[in-house]
Amino acid sequence: MPAVSPPAPVVKLVKRTTEPAATQTLRSTAAAVIAFAVAEWVLPDPHPSPLTAPLTALLVVQVTLYATLTTGIRRVNAVVVGVLIASAFSSLVGLSWWSLGLTIFSALLIGRVVRVNEFVPEVAISAMLVLGVAQVANTAWERVLETLIGAGVGLLFNLLFAPPVWVESAGASIGGLGQRMGSMFRALGDEVSGNHPVGEAAARLHEARRLDHDIVEVDASLRQAEDSLTLNPRVRQGLLYRVVLRTGLDTLEICAVVLRVLTRTLTDLAKARQDESLFPEDVAACLRELFTHMSDAIEGFAELITTSIAESGEEAEDRLADALAHSRRARDRVADLLLEDVQEHPRQWQLHGALLAEVDRILDELDIDKRTERLAEELDRRSAEMHEHHRRLRALSRRLRGAAPSRIRAGD
Structure with a gap:
């Protein structure tokens, strides 16, 4: 009896799930849900829905582990800087058209100074999100914690579940x-x-x-x-x-x-x-x-x-x-x-x-x-x-080991 081939839509679905876009969709969804659950468990009650955590996890989780590690730190830096800028402005002025414009301008400018590269707009986005929320002082630090939770979940997700090799x-x-x-x-x-x-x-x-x-x-x-x-x-x-x-x-x-x-x-x-x-x-x-x-x-x-x-x-x-x-x-x-x-x-x-x-x-x-x-x-x-990179690391390690006894002797 000849083997029955699967229907064409099934074949297309199976092929599509092996593509980078489909894999990334599943991975990002899982990481975002886990980050939300962890933030709900960690943050004290009462607190608003910790949507910054899944947002950060969604941004941090990339197709490859290398991209996650290289971009995760810059993304976290961008969000934290934006939150701190909003906290500073909220303690001085309220929300108005000119304060919003000044916040965005400052966020974009400082984002370039701290070298978050392609994530400069996220500094301004984070600042606007926090500036428009009541009780900014408490919300700001909660958003910083949510950001760290989301980034940590995103990094651990790719470390524990290594992305596919393309x-x-x-x-x-x-x-x-x-x-x-x-x-x-x-x-x-x-x-x-x-x-x-x-x-x-x-x-x-x-x-x-x-x-x-x-x-x-x-x-x-x-x-x-x-x-x-x-x-x-x-x-x-x-x-x-x-x-x-x-x-x-x-x-x-x-x-x-x-x-x-x-x-x-x-x-x-x-x-x-x-x-x-x-x-x-x-x-x-x-x-x-x-x-x-x-x-x-x-x-x-x-x-x-x-x-x-x-x-x-x-x-x-x-x-x-x-x-x-x-x-x-x-x-x-x-x-x-x-x-x-x-x-x-x-x-x-x-x-x-x-x-x-x-x-x-x-x-x-x-x-x-x-x-x-x-x-x-x-x-x-x-x-x-x-070899040159490892040689420099070994030289730095030797200098650090040599400097430690010197500090000990100086303390004596």
């Missing part, structure tokens, strides 16, 4: 970028035969330019993955994962830039040859073969950098090496044919040279040996930075 979603983004670039190479291969309209060539150029936007989105996904690997107790080789993905995306970004230049070269050739074929038929056939192999190479490269070493990394590397070898042989045949064509028809010879140079640059960036060298250099650089 390496898989970042890998899917990089893989999607590689597939889009591979599709563009195949499309270029289909368009080099016969007369190529300038409009179609220009459309392909605009498509290559849109890769910049795709790279920005992939970079944001990768940054989230890098944050999720930092300080995460479930990850043992976080540095290696970060370096592999980051250097891989850097290579794809360079290839995207060169691909855009390549489409510009083909557009210029289409403008110069509007009344004739873009290339002779033999050259076009070899170029079609070359772009097909380059498509396989760039997709293989994306697969290689997103494939776990424990899975099929060697197979992905073999496929990439095979695609690169075929690409280089096809490139050499294209170069020979273009040389013969230039000798017979010397027009636009510089565009032929530019086309070959751009192909060479992409193949060089995808080269396995070059990638290995780049990985080694980046790992060495990161290791040197960590």
